[in-house]
Amino acid sequence: MSSYIQDHPAEFGGSYLDEQTHTLHVLTVGGATSLKAQKSLSDLAIRSTATTARSESAGPEWTLSTQAARYSMATLQETRDRVSEAFAREAGNNLTIWYADPRTDTVHIGLNKVKPRLVKLASEDFGDRVTVAQEEQHKTMDKRTKVDGPVSYSHRTPELRDTGVTKSGTAASTPTRLLDSVPYAGGDRIVSTQTIDGVQYIVECTVNFDFVTSSGSPAMGTAGHCGPTGLSWRQGYYDESAQTIHYTGTMGSAYTRIWGNGKSDAELLNDTGNPDGFWPQVYTTSTALENVGSVSPVSVGQKICADGSFTLQSCYGMVTATNVCENVNDDGTIVKVCNLDVAEGVGGTLVQSGDSGGPVYTSGTPHHPLGIISAGTADGLTLDFADMGSVDISLNAYPESSS
Structure with missing residues (x-):
């Protein structure tokens, strides 16, 4: 339904969902009141799949409500x-x-x-x-820790996810999103050292989905603002008290990126230094994995789950805006970012520093990708995420389904 409306911007003023009344509100303009357009709307199934992106379990019926709009989407x-x-x-x-x-x-x-x-x-x-x-300015959600002295590294390697064969090194007790098994999964934490404006930082972000690329090469997604292309990321985390990076191996190197200048916020890592590649599931807790479905469009009023490696899974989100442009505060630098969607936390926080790059997806299983954590408010109650439909087109790649 939302895709049909988006494809006819001159005839519709947009649409939004009301989860409480299970109503899809469609604003019609001009040609959208024609019998042909009305029939096209009525022929589209209005079920809970409008918000759960084709969930395997059928939900309650949705009611379609059409309203007259002054302005079309094209005009707005x-x-x-x-x-x-x-x-x-x-x-x-x-x-x-x-x-x-x-x-x-x-x-x-x-x-x-x-x-x-x-x-x-x-x-x-x-x-x-x-x-x-x-409306206050939102800030990027990577975590930067300034370091003045030397940083230690602790290499810990858990069992292989698919074979159970233990590799050499000090084994991590149980695979988690902080110290994961290989192949690496979505929702893992990643860590790098970066020199920014002459200052050394430990930067921590989160990865989102195993991507299928046009070339067939394996890739894992994160946020574009997390770091430049050519940067190598470890899978692991930084212990500030001990000034130590604990890691299991190399996640990969950033090789393609979109960030700012009116574009979105996404980046793909290749498998350089990572012979075991990536796994098409996402962490939903510290240790539990869930399957990934196909990409779903985002609608105003839709419930969403954000899943950064610091906040972990938070399904309190309600989409309040789509196709947004923002002037985002990237650690003091203002960057124009577009093709974002915005969600508000209803009953809980959605995001904090270090969650950048993490997956945003539908509730229910499998989780259908919606976007990539980008920015938000300091209190964590407002989340900005890069719309996955736009990311797919820009990067010529899409998240791999688990099935």
Whole structure:
């Protein structure tokens, strides 16, 4: 349903889900009220698969509700793109977020400080097609630890996941997402040493899914802001108190990346230094793995699970915006990032530093990939994630299904 609506932006004003009433609200404009369009909508199954992305177990019936919209998605997307130009230059870093909101039939403009001059400018340029509100700037969710002295390394190798054969080295007691078996799975923590602006840091992030690439080469995903291409990542974690990196081996080297300049936030690691490759499952606890399904589109109102290696699985998320552009704070540098989706934590936190690159997926099993953890608010209640549909196209790769 959401894919059909997205493919007809001139006829629809968007759509959003209401989980409490199991209603899919579709905003119609112009040609969408035609009998042909109405029939196309009614022919599409409205089930819980709209939110659980084709879950194996059938859920309750969903009700379709159509409403008239003033503006089409095409009009609002054009307005959003115009916000990225002259208004963005005028607002500078005070502009935090902007996106088309189907619930208000406007483009939402978030400002760190709502200044009368900018409100007046938005009204003059866009009229009632925009809504201006205060919204704090979000920050990237990698974990950077500054180090002044030498760092020790402790190599620990658990059993092979598929054969049970123990390799040489000091064995980790039980494979976890901190010290994992090979082949490595989604949700693992990764660690690297990086020199940033002349300062040495230990950087920790999370990987998301085993990817299928156009070349057939194995790859594992993480966030683009975690580090540059050519950087090698270990699977493991940093013990700050002992200034020691505990690791099981090399996860891989970053070889392709999208980050900023109006693009999304994703990166793929190859298997350089990792002869055992990657595993098409994701960690959902410290030790438990679950299967991965096919990629699913993201809808406003949808429930989601975020799964960083610090927060672990958190299924408190509710999508509040899709196809978002933001000026994200990357450790003091403001970066324009687009093709993000936003979720709010309803009853719990979603993200913290170190979760960057982790998987975002549907609840239920198998978990259908939705995106990659990118940024969020300091309190962890708001999550920004790179939309997997956009990532697939940009990287010419997609998460491998477990089945």
